[in-house]
Amino acid sequence: MGRPPCCDKFGVKKGPWTPEEDIILVSYIQEHGPGNWKAIPTNSGLSRCSKSCRLRWTNYLRPGIKRGSFTDQEENLIIHLQALLGNRWAAIASYLPERTDNDIKNYWNTHMKKKLRRMENEDGILPASGFSNYKPMVKGQWERRLQTDINMAKQALHEALYMEKPSFLYESKPSCSSHSCSTPPSSTTYASSTENISRLLENWIRKTPKNSAKSAQHHVNELVNVGADSTSSDGTITSAANNHMVSPETSLFQVDSKPSLEERFPLSLIETWLFDENCYGGGNGSNINVPDLSLDDASHELFI
DNA sequence: AAAGGTTACAACCGCCTAAGG
DNA sequence: CCCTTAGGCGGTTGTAACCTT
Numbered sequence: 001m002g003r004p005p006c007c008d009k010f011g012v013k014k015g016p017w018t019p020e021e022d023i024i025l026v027s028y029i030q031e032h033g034p035g036n037w038k039a040i041p042t043n044s045g046l047s048r049c050s051k052s053c054r055l056r057w058t059n060y061l062r063p064g065i066k067r068g069s070f071t072d073q074e075e076n077l078i079i080h081l082q083a084l085l086g087n088r089w090a091a092i093a094s095y096l097p098e099r100t101d102n103d104i105k106n107y108w109n110t111h112m113k114k115k116l117r118r119m120e121n122e123d124g125i126l127p128a129s130g131f132s133n134y135k136p137m138v139k140g141q142w143e144r145r146l147q148t149d150i151n152m153a154k155q156a157l158h159e160a161l162y163m164e165k166p167s168f169l170y171e172s173k174p175s176c177s178s179h180s181c182s183t184p185p186s187s188t189t190y191a192s193s194t195e196n197i198s199r200l201l202e203n204w205i206r207k208t209p210k211n212s213a214k215s216a217q218h219h220v221n222e223l224v225n226v227g228a229d230s231t232s233s234d235g236t237i238t239s240a241a242n243n244h245m246v247s248p249e250t251s252l253f254q255v256d257s258k259p260s261l262e263e264r265f266p267l268s269l270i271e272t273w274l275f276d277e278n279c280y281g282g283g284n285g286s287n288i289n290v291p292d293l294s295l296d297d298a299s300h301e302l303f304i
Numbered sequence: 305a306a307a308g309g310t311t312a313c314a315a316c317c318g319c320c321t322a323a324g325g
Numbered sequence: 326c327c328c329t330t331a332g333g334c335g336g337t338t339g340t341a342a343c344c345t346t
Contacts (some may be wrong), residue, residue, distance in 0.1 A: 015315075016340090017315085105314095109313095
């Protein structure tokens, strides 16, 4: 059976988004808020399908998205989470509020897999997780480590479910450096998105003929101006967005941007496990109290 | 400098799920 | 309940940018 693709309709544009489309989408969402994606193409005048709009927003235009290379800490976190959760990129991404699932997935499929292959060639053994700390393990160690993983996840889950007061929220932790783990969710301003778009527009200008580049530059100026000063507006579509960009209504985007890890999950043990790359394997794993728990029991209790 | 190969990532596709009628 | 469908997710593809020869 299956549904017909939503983008099969005649006249629906595909392919890379232009800066103009981005601006239209951002302006619309600024005004009406995200959600009701179905209505966006019709109401905003975009010749895109709803799905395309949603993806563009969540993966690229949404405020608070961090781009660029991943830090070692992020990499380790991803490795640990991938070992625990598998290819559930959305779940993994929820632990990295500034990264999108698409980003993480891409990063995994390019960088990490390459790394994995290289290690396979060097050592001839598959690492379980924590590439950077990887050392070949004998079978027993493997199993033991998996048991540890399961048990820690189980404890974390238990804490998450039964902890009464989330006092751990924003509790500072030495092993968590600059990452979001110790800070409240930053109040996302529209500037992040402005940066996204202006960067994109700048890139576009570089490779676009003069005329279109000029108009794009106009948009860039508008966006940048607004990021700094809300008074500049000339009535164009961007200015509609601009009025919101610096206003208190930006809370709209704060709401929409991914909640921080702390907001969504009470963390303590799992946090330790995820961020502490020395908790086993690579560092000195001997200080971990590996529970004497059979794999079957543990996994059964955890996943049922 | 040009051609061919590789990498990175934005975007699309199709399946799944949950909500609403 | 059943059906429909919007939204979400993971896998995959297309292509621009970069690198190597």
